Amino acid sequence: MKKLINAPENVLADALRGIELAHPELRVDHTNRVIYRATPKDHGTVGLISGGGSGHEPLHGGFVGFGMLDAACAGEVFTSPTPDQMQAATTEVDRGAGVLHIVKNYTGDVMNFEMAAELAAMEGGIEVRSIVVNDDVAVEDSLYTAGRRGVGLTVLLEKIVGAAAEQGRSLDEVAAVADLVNEAGRSMGMALTSCTVPSAGKPTFDLPDDEMEIGIGIHGEPGRRRVPLASAKEIAEQLVEPILADLDLGSAPGIVMLNGMGGTPLIELYVMYGEVAAILEKHGITVARSLVGNYITSLDMAGCSVTVLRANDELLSLWDAPVETPGLRWGQ
């Protein structure tokens, strides 16, 4: 294993220190491992918390700031954060209008956020809602699994819901926007290589040079199909077609993200985006907004994912609203 670390067990603590030093607009609670805005939102606005295992940077800590999250709870690499962290964050960001938990659909994350909501209810006083993001079309048999995973759509949802919360909408309204986005977005990912979890020290799975894994999640868990390596154009088809088979855009405009898994150069991501855009055009889909880059990663995994969100005027205007975070920044 070759990594820029001091010791595997210190990766998260060391990274949180770096994040704090690099971004004065953020504040880090090192005891609870929560990243906050240095300047809290106004009283009467809905607090937005997300969190999950680390190793997906910039998600979630890199999306804390104006127009997106109020706090992000960081777990160990690929391990859910814990209820005590989430409870601390919930109390801290509550501005009297309630708090929305944005949870990716993984058994651990869901269980821990559930316990946090139970603890918050026991203490009383703060209204907590959750949205469980589940956009991964790679999971076909959702009846016989823990359900579709939460992947790329989480980035789009945090941006759009963040804008709604920033406008001072109520908890009901903010939660409704979250539901709308979750219903209207789908993703599919692939890997060229495994990733290496620092504490494990070796790649999570073996993938021969001439093969790729289609339908991966974001934790180095193998996908559903291992197939021969193909051209960018063919890979784009294998990612986009399952999404369009599951999501009817009609004549609605799309917001499209081509996301890197952490170990793929941007030039390849643009090659992929070109192919994805061509396929969408062939299907008569208008791409109203696009985002290309590393936004929800899987450590050093090489590969990419595609996310398509069926938008409307309201979602586009929330998407265009100003945002100022380490990971996304425009319009201010």
Place this chain on the structure above:
Amino acid sequence: MATITIDHLVSWLEAFRGKVADQASYLTELDSAIGDADHGTNMARGMTAVMGKLSDKPEAVDAYGKTVGMTLVSSVGGTSGPLYGTFFLRLGAAAGAVAELEAGEFAAALRAGFEGLLARGKAEPGDKTMVDAMGPALDALDAALADGADLAHAAASARDAAAAGRDATEPLVARKGRASYLGERSAGHIDPGAASTAMLFEALAEVLEGALGA
């Protein structure tokens, strides 16, 4: 009649900590086959934290369960934290503010912990989870006690049943947790949660054989 004391309960978890620490890389290896390669390190970290908290010895089983449960919840993370954490929280709550438990009371407390774990995880037998080791272990414990076995022998039966349950997860297709996303490809691997649960019952049998055995 032999009883279980707080000292036994603490020794049990010290033995469990030793096992998950010694075999952390084995658990992590099982997890990398069908999960996310962190079960061993997470359990070792969590149990080290638990033993740190237990150095200030609790006076009653309910306090013991709360300390162990909350520490696991806050230090393990993942699914193992809430599941093992809920198990000990409910075990303590069921036992109550007592310093000792008779065999039947201990079995009932373990059972209550298991019910809590089932409610939290919503897994059923055969889903390829820790339930597949713990369910048979508690059934064996109850059956042995009903047959008049002493606690040490009943714990040995539980240990054997947990190990058999662990091994029986190998051919199963996972239906809960991250392994479920592999579909058929999850078959052919032992479930890491069932493996650590088997260690929990190995530790219990060891401690009770040492303390209460012939």
